[in-house]
């Protein structure tokens with residue numbers, strides 16, 4: 467087995483305490499029809515990475531440098547970015563992409579393990595069937611992200627905040643907590659980010675890969691929404707509150723800049739290492755506000771994955787009480803100040819057809 471894409475001193479395995487309560491379901495008849503349908507769709511939509519994607523061509527560097535956004539800002543459309551030498555653009559793009567894609571890769575491994583846990587832990591046969599197809603999907607996602615990173619750079623270690631998030635979901639005992647932490651928060655963040663990158667990139671293999679992966683993720687998010695929609699109304703207020711807290715804590719790990727460990731902070735560090743001072747870069751970008759605003763309008767605004775997707779999902783499944791909305795609002799206020807705006811003014815709904823949404827831009 468080759469370990470060419472792992473840094474030398476990186477451990478090959480690492481353990482964490484996982485927990486679940488395994489449930490047999492003695493009812494084999496369909497109970498939640500929407501989940502049976504989703505399972506049937508998943509079977510129809512299987513694909514094979516080696517057969518369906520073109521792995522032969524080299525990465526087009528010029529096209530690749532037109533992929534990038536910096537912490538959600540579509541920087542590659544600015545004069546500042548275009549004015550940098552191709553060599554610098556390629557280095558920044560390549561290393562930031564390796565970082566982001568590595569975390570996508572590690573997140574996929576987490577999703578693979580949690581999907582397998584859900585096969586054991588969910589109480590309905592329909593839910594177990596579906597989770598089995600998701601397990602297969604996530605294995606394929608690990609496969610394709612690992613293969614793509616190999617063409618680009620080496621695999622970066624997992625970001626500590628993502629590791630903490632995955633550990634928490636693996637260690638949660640109840641299947642509802644796993645479903646909220648993985649299917650709603652993690653899958654929601656992933657789907658939103660994959661779609662963003664898919665629509666931004668001009669690199670053909672990356673675009674195809676993200677299209678296939680995002681279609682699968684659209685189903686995974688759909689599973690969380692359909693399943694929890696059926697189950698949340700039957701839960702006690704205490705359990706609902708604990709699920710809301712878990713969703714908030716999980717999302718907070720990845721997007722809260724207060725601890726300096728958000729994904730955005732890590733990307734800014736990479737920029738620095740690649741020779742661009744983030745403060746000076748930001749000042750240059752501030753001069754091009756109009757260009758950025760126009761580019762943002764085209765890509766659907768700056769709300770980001772939590773406000774643009776995770777919160778609407780929580781609202782749709784009945785896990786967004788005024789209490790938890792307050793926690794989210796405090797976090798956005800602390801991170802963005804007056805620019806944050808009120809969550810209650812966001813008009814975003816979860817798209818009806820998630821798979822179609824992936825390819826609409």
Ligand SMILES: [Fe+2]
Nearest residue numbers: 574577604607
């Ligand atoms: Fe995935």
Ligand SMILES: [Fe+2]
Nearest residue numbers: 577653683686
């Ligand atoms: Fe997924």
